Amino acid sequence: MMISRWTPHSFEVFEMSARSSKRLAFTLVELLVVIAIIGILIGMLVPAVQQVRNAAARAQCGNNLKRIGLAIANYEGALKEFPPATKRGTVNYFHGPTWWILILPFVEQDSLYNKTIFANRSFFFGDTTAGIDNNTLYNQKPIPFMQCPSSMYPQMSATSEGNYQRPTYTCIMGSDTHSSTDTTTFNGPVSAGGIIVLRTGVKRKTITDGVSNTMLVGETSDYAIDSTGNKQDILVDNGRGFHMGTSYVGRPSGPGTLNGNPGGNCWQTSNAPGNCARCFNTTTVRYGFNTRNWLSSSSAGMLSNGCNRPIQSVHSGGAYVLFGDGHVSFVNSGITLDTFKSLADRDDGNTVETP
Numbered sequence: 001m002m003i004s005r006w007t008p009h010s011f012e013v014f015e016m017s018a019r020s021s022k023r024l025a026f027t028l029v030e031l032l033v034v035i036a037i038i039g040i041l042i043g044m045l046v047p048a049v050q051q052v053r054n055a056a057a058r059a060q061c062g063n064n065l066k067r068i069g070l071a072i073a074n075y076e077g078a079l080k081e082f083p084p085a086t087k088r089g090t091v092n093y094f095h096g097p098t099w100w101i102l103i104l105p106f107v108e109q110d111s112l113y114n115k116t117i118f119a120n121r122s123f124f125f126g127d128t129t130a131g132i133d134n135n136t137l138y139n140q141k142p143i144p145f146m147q148c149p150s151s152m153y154p155q156m157s158a159t160s161e162g163n164y165q166r167p168t169y170t171c172i173m174g175s176d177t178h179s180s181t182d183t184t185t186f187n188g189p190v191s192a193g194g195i196i197v198l199r200t201g202v203k204r205k206t207i208t209d210g211v212s213n214t215m216l217v218g219e220t221s222d223y224a225i226d227s228t229g230n231k232q233d234i235l236v237d238n239g240r241g242f243h244m245g246t247s248y249v250g251r252p253s254g255p256g257t258l259n260g261n262p263g264g265n266c267w268q269t270s271n272a273p274g275n276c277a278r279c280f281n282t283t284t285v286r287y288g289f290n291t292r293n294w295l296s297s298s299s300a301g302m303l304s305n306g307c308n309r310p311i312q313s314v315h316s317g318g319a320y321v322l323f324g325d326g327h328v329s330f331v332n333s334g335i336t337l338d339t340f341k342s343l344a345d346r347d348d349g350n351t352v353e354t355p
Contacts, residue, residue: 065320072217076204100146101123123245124240135162143242146165167242192251212325220234222313240280285311
């Protein structure tokens with residue numbers, strides 16, 4: 001039998017081993033310090049990551065407009081005119097296709113466009129006789145470049161007819177001070193002073209202020225705020241989707257010109273005053289740039305079917321705007337209303353350089 005003998009040296013080794021073991025562990029204070037440091041680092045990192053994401057989303061928002069601008073340029077190159085804001089199919093079917101539909105072949109959406117039925121078809125998909133075929137085609141069909149990724153709006157509409165892509169950009173038909181504008185319409189002034197206007201396409205030679213000085217499309221990516229602080233939906237599709245254009249399409253040529261009988265510029269009855277002036281996927285510049293103050297009267301042009309939804313965005317300090325030559329600018333919120341309106345009109349003689 002072997003018997004271990006205890007020596008003073010054995011005690012020293014045991015004591016040193018015990019001390020070494022203690023050094024391998026954190027004290028509670030040290031652990032709390034480490035946790036605090038990690039918390040601080042995470043607190044610093046999260047906002048930085050969010051800033052990077054916001055910057056990327058903002059850049060993509062501008063890139064969407066560049067893609068839209070290229071599509072419009074290719075359309076104009078092929079047809080020798082800019083796309084109309086909406087066009088009329090036949091007298092019997094009122095809501096025609098929008099400019100969005102017309103540029104689909106130029107944004108790699110040839111298949112969707114080629115399957116679209118234009119003759120004798122309404123682009124109001126609540127019309128179950130004239131809209132049913134295209135409804136099936138467009139229902140639940142996301143088209144991401146039509147929405148700014150920074151926007152808080154849902155990408156798809158939610159209607160009784162179906163779910164359709166909602167755009168956070170709109171064509172700009174001109175300003176409310178242009179000589180063509182009908183200022184008497186039920187849902188706010190409707191202009192034909194811009195590059196993309198109702199019914200027919202604009203020729204380049206008529207843009208006497210210059211394509212680089214005239215706006216085509218602008219952002220509408222944020223909500224309006226009413227007097228009680230509540231958010232109000234002011235997207236130009238009125239919850240119907242990107243495809244639906246104005247009914248009984250006419251082009252204004254001054255005050256009172258969007259009135260008339262069926263087959264004329266506008267269908268108007270006591271039940272549907274100014275039916276062609278129910279604006280879809282268009283706007284006429286009336287209010288200051290980046291305005292979010294919501295006005296509740298029909299004539300103010302901000303309610304459903306309103307014709308004067310402001311150009312504004314979720315981005316700090318301004319919004320993106322596409323110009324006729326295809327360039328995109330982030331326009332500062334400080335731009336004056338007069339300058340903004342001059343940029344909306346193609347031939348008012350008030351040539352203004354891009355801000």
